[in-house]
Amino acid sequence: MDMAGSKPQLTWVVNISVVLLVVLWIIPTVGLLISSFRDRDQISTSGWWTALAASERNFIQRAAAPAEAKPQGAVWVLSGNVLQASGGQVVAFGITSQDPEAFAPGEVGEHKSGALISVAANGDYTITYSQAQDGTRGLRLFVRAKTAPAFTLDNYREVLFSEGMGASLLNTLTVTIPATIIPILVAAFAAYALAWMEMPGRALLIAAVVGLLVVPLQVAFIPLLKLHNTVGLGKGYLGIWLAHTGFGLPLAVFLLRNYMAGLPREIIESARVDGATDFEIFRRIILPLSFPALASFAIFQFLWVWNDLLVAKVFLGTGEDELVMTGRIVELLGSRGGDWEILAASAFISIAVPIAVFFTLQRYLVRGLLAGSVKGG
Amino acid sequence: MDQLLMAVSTIVIGVFGCVAYFFFSNIALDRIFPPTGDHAGRNINWATAIRPWLFLFPALAILGLYLVYPVISTAWLSLNSAGGDEFVGLANYTWLAQDAKFQESLVNNMLWLAFVPAASTFCGLVAAGLTDRIKWGATAQSLIFMPMAISFVGAAVIWKFVYDYRGENQGDQIGLLNALVQSIGFDAQAWITVPFWNNFFLMIILVWIQTGFAMVILSAALRGISEETIEAAFLDGATPMQVFFKIKIPQIWGTIAVVWTTITVTVLKVFDIVFAMTNGQWGTQVLANLMYDWMFRGTPDFGRGSAIVMVIMLLVTPIMAWNISNARKEMR
Numbered sequence: 001m002d003m004a005g006s007k008p009q010l011t012w013v014v015n016i017s018v019v020l021l022v023v024l025w026i027i028p029t030v031g032l033l034i035s036s037f038r039d040r041d042q043i044s045t046s047g048w049w050t051a052l053a054a055s056e057r058n059f060i061q062r063a064a065a066p067a068e069a070k071p072q073g074a075v076w077v078l079s080g081n082v083l084q085a086s087g088g089q090v091v092a093f094g095i096t097s098q099d100p101e102a103f104a105p106g107e108v109g110e111h112k113s114g115a116l117i118s119v120a121a122n123g124d125y126t127i128t129y130s131q132a133q134d135g136t137r138g139l140r141l142f143v144r145a146k147t148a149p150a151f152t153l154d155n156y157r158e159v160l161f162s163e164g165m166g167a168s169l170l171n172t173l174t175v176t177i178p179a180t181i182i183p184i185l186v187a188a189f190a191a192y193a194l195a196w197m198e199m200p201g202r203a204l205l206i207a208a209v210v211g212l213l214v215v216p217l218q219v220a221f222i223p224l225l226k227l228h229n230t231v232g233l234g235k236g237y238l239g240i241w242l243a244h245t246g247f248g249l250p251l252a253v254f255l256l257r258n259y260m261a262g263l264p265r266e267i268i269e270s271a272r273v274d275g276a277t278d279f280e281i282f283r284r285i286i287l288p289l290s291f292p293a294l295a296s297f298a299i300f301q302f303l304w305v306w307n308d309l310l311v312a313k314v315f316l317g318t319g320e321d322e323l324v325m326t327g328r329i330v331e332l333l334g335s336r337g338g339d340w341e342i343l344a345a346s347a348f349i350s351i352a353v354p355i356a357v358f359f360t361l362q363r364y365l366v367r368g369l370l371a372g373s374v375k376g377g
Numbered sequence: 378m379d380q381l382l383m384a385v386s387t388i389v390i391g392v393f394g395c396v397a398y399f400f401f402s403n404i405a406l407d408r409i410f411p412p413t414g415d416h417a418g419r420n421i422n423w424a425t426a427i428r429p430w431l432f433l434f435p436a437l438a439i440l441g442l443y444l445v446y447p448v449i450s451t452a453w454l455s456l457n458s459a460g461g462d463e464f465v466g467l468a469n470y471t472w473l474a475q476d477a478k479f480q481e482s483l484v485n486n487m488l489w490l491a492f493v494p495a496a497s498t499f500c501g502l503v504a505a506g507l508t509d510r511i512k513w514g515a516t517a518q519s520l521i522f523m524p525m526a527i528s529f530v531g532a533a534v535i536w537k538f539v540y541d542y543r544g545e546n547q548g549d550q551i552g553l554l555n556a557l558v559q560s561i562g563f564d565a566q567a568w569i570t571v572p573f574w575n576n577f578f579l580m581i582i583l584v585w586i587q588t589g590f591a592m593v594i595l596s597a598a599l600r601g602i603s604e605e606t607i608e609a610a611f612l613d614g615a616t617p618m619q620v621f622f623k624i625k626i627p628q629i630w631g632t633i634a635v636v637w638t639t640i641t642v643t644v645l646k647v648f649d650i651v652f653a654m655t656n657g658q659w660g661t662q663v664l665a666n667l668m669y670d671w672m673f674r675g676t677p678d679f680g681r682g683s684a685i686v687m688v689i690m691l692l693v694t695p696i697m698a699w700n701i702s703n704a705r706k707e708m709r
Contacts, residue, residue, distance in 0.1 A: 222447075358525070367599075
């Protein structure tokens, strides 16, 4: 029953509350996303929320050497532009550090030396002297300028090609793809056996799988690292694929068994009566029908492996060809702690793929969540 | 590129290996116990008894080696010395009991346990209750759910930027929180170094991530409530608030408990957020990070590391038992 419809003012309250909630939830991400497109100076001098407004900044620029002033009628004139380097528009200017915004663009100020100084909105300045000059040090001009919003892809270029995120992206892909696909098949056969084949101890095995779902992964690190070293795997891709396969299996078996057990009994019984073997039933009937559950698990495992930091830190080395993106970002947090342009772009390179997967395949993810419990980090 | 080739060939080998194993082991079983001939009946019985184990074997082998064996091995290692070669009894545990860092971690983990599941479930419930009533609810839900797809490390970067602090004379605050705090007239702070409260600034990150999970599950449960009870309550003059808290919530207690315990398990294992935000400095250490620290410091101490893991394991065990008993109830 939709009681929101019966009370208009309540509908408004609910709508506004949800808007606030959504804004609260996405604003941290939006902030970093916007920052990843701003250049270093912009990020470090103004909040990201000002990115869409023009930003104003103060700076000091030396005019050209007085000796370069050209005679013009009775006076000597020196001209140039204070915005050559940065672009934008002059909002105010000054001649002394005590009052750096004394004049509006176009006004004329008198320097203590007697020179008349004017700066136009476009940055052109003219300094008028009453006699020839020979100094080589230009006068200091204090300028407040407004720059239009500007965005750049340079941060992404830099982290991908000079900070190693490109290589790490490959490494993450290398870890993720096999670690997502291999457990599916292993788990599917086991799930079928646990759902549809009679055997002693079946309930006990299912209970064990449910129990293993919540075993903290930390438990596995020391023994498995020792084991991998003993059998000569050491730290490497093969080791981490195996580890992720092992850690993902309880969820895979659990999700797939629950789903398969819910398939209609008649289909399987009638296939058995027709003389189909278990292998044929599995391949021709169960596997195609279980596609939604397979997809759910694949998404979970993909997100989990892609986003993992801990397992990679334990089972994979830190060389250029092994360091995954999460590990790289943690390193950058340490070495480039204040360089938000680097951190923001790196974070979004690693976030982009899971977010894309999330928005395109969300319904499978939700279905998987609803099918039971879920493994946390 | 080489490594991607390696990854692809691993997939091919892995998938083909699996298929070949299941295919040929089934054929072999049928050869050994042919369902024809003199002993057809007995053979079929044998084959039927063995076949499930063929299907289960790879999964059981991997689970045994990668999860069951480590639990036992870790329990044993926790009773041994740093190098794992000398039995020391409960020495690692008695050391833990008096270690200041361990006590800090345990207290912090308890704080996390008290705050994160409660806050996530509450926010999730509010979000589910509100979004179920509006037209664009699905869109709102997927935006609130989105942090689930972001890695804990990515989330740590996002929130470190929110908490960013510039000292005096370092220009305007660029962190959202400090800018807000200043705009209402307070002083900016280096939030993640503020003793005690910094724990909560880290917890908020996990709440931000887990709320979507809670919302999705609870929203499905709310939709599953029968319309009749709700209509009856409205006819009796109940306000929407009363209906939500007195009619709807009591009917989804079971789901709330599942959400709560699932988040609790996540919280017990929390590592990435603390590792990336503070690495346990300024009084924010937690068990998982402390364990990592003992495992990978200059000279690793596997005994102490294992003892810390066993504490985490012990904390998870009640939930494990509860999950198993629930699963068994459902199967009956």
